Amino acid sequence: MSELGTTPATVGVLGGGRMGAGIAQVFAAAGSAVSVLESDDAAADVARDRVLTGLRRAAERGKLDGEPEAVLERVRLITDPVALEAGTELVVEAVPERAELKVAVLTAAERAVGEDAVLASNTSSLSIGELAAALARPANFLGMHFFNPVPASALVEVVVGGQTSDRTMQRVLGWVGALGKEKVVVRDSPGFATSRLGVLLGLEAIRMLEEEVADAESIDRAMELGYRHPMGPLRSTDLVGLDVRLAIAEYLHRTLGDRFAPPRLLRDKVAAGELGRKSGKGFYRWD
Missing domain, CATH: 3.40.50.720 (NAD(P)-binding Rossmann-like Domain)
Incomplete structure (x- = not known):
């Protein structure tokens, strides 16, 4: 012991x-x-x-x-x-x-x-x-x-x-x-504290990229410099894995409602094998 x-x-x-x-x-x-x-x-x-x-x-x-x-x-x-x-x-x-x-x-x-x-x-x-x-x-x-x-x-x-x-x-x-x-x-609650907040921020950032509000780098830099986040939500999604984030979003969508509905861009990237750092490409290209 x-x-x-x-x-x-x-x-x-x-x-x-x-x-x-x-x-x-x-x-x-x-x-x-x-x-x-x-x-x-x-x-x-x-x-x-x-x-x-x-x-x-x-x-x-x-x-x-x-x-x-x-x-x-x-x-x-x-x-x-x-x-x-x-x-x-x-x-x-x-x-x-x-x-x-x-x-x-x-x-x-x-x-x-x-x-x-x-x-x-x-x-x-x-x-x-x-x-x-x-x-x-x-x-x-x-x-x-x-x-x-x-x-x-x-x-x-x-x-x-x-x-x-x-x-x-x-x-x-x-x-x-x-x-x-x-x-x-x-x-014990769907998404706990960290995933629930982190996924919600990440999904909205993906929607902004989908709607051409700004490019990925600008969205991330805005959160890093404006809110002192150590890493922007899109780069963070690449690090976690787009497939992992999609699976969590789908679960939260089922349990907590439409605010966690995965954007089409996220689904399309996962279907194309663009999973983030582990595949070499997500919202960014990785060596």
Whole structure:
């Protein structure tokens, strides 16, 4: 059992994509032993490379204690949830925003770990209550919404479900603090606080671009210089991924109404494979 004010001794991360690799990196850098679950050996190798690349970048910026390769030794890649250690204290799910996929990996992980383990979802919008309904121990479950890029982001949004116990919340708040990140606690609601506001701003910026109010650079610079946003809404959408933003907008449209209706331009770009930085082109071109 981890001490108060320290990170968990053992952490499982379900998914080794950009977010999962970042979550694994920050816990490993803080001293946790981390198991990253991927679908197969090839995906596991890619996830390992992502974590190592992130550790090397952190070392270059003077943000890592120890050598990247030494920290990487705390990270192991697995392809079956059964391989999660029974004593794992925290499991963070970081697979794509599809409820059925999240439920599948969370329920498999819950069966593999001990009864005291905390399970968390990195979902940016899906209902914590609906995901919890599939679990045997919903009191041990909540949302831990990290932000991209995880190592550089200062915030974790902690989303408390209707059945989340106070003990689970307090354990997670302590772990977030031990990572050196700030936390905000929000009640389970569609889009929580950050996605709901961020998506709404992003969608309006896309509509403005669609209506030729201004070009992408001008819209972003207006928010950066006029409102001191560190990044404009269109560049931020490119960073998050247009497909991810579209999926969140569609969910919020269904649950909260027409103000979250995705603009045609967003749908067209996703259909064309223009997904932002990860595809090389979105509202901007990326090297």
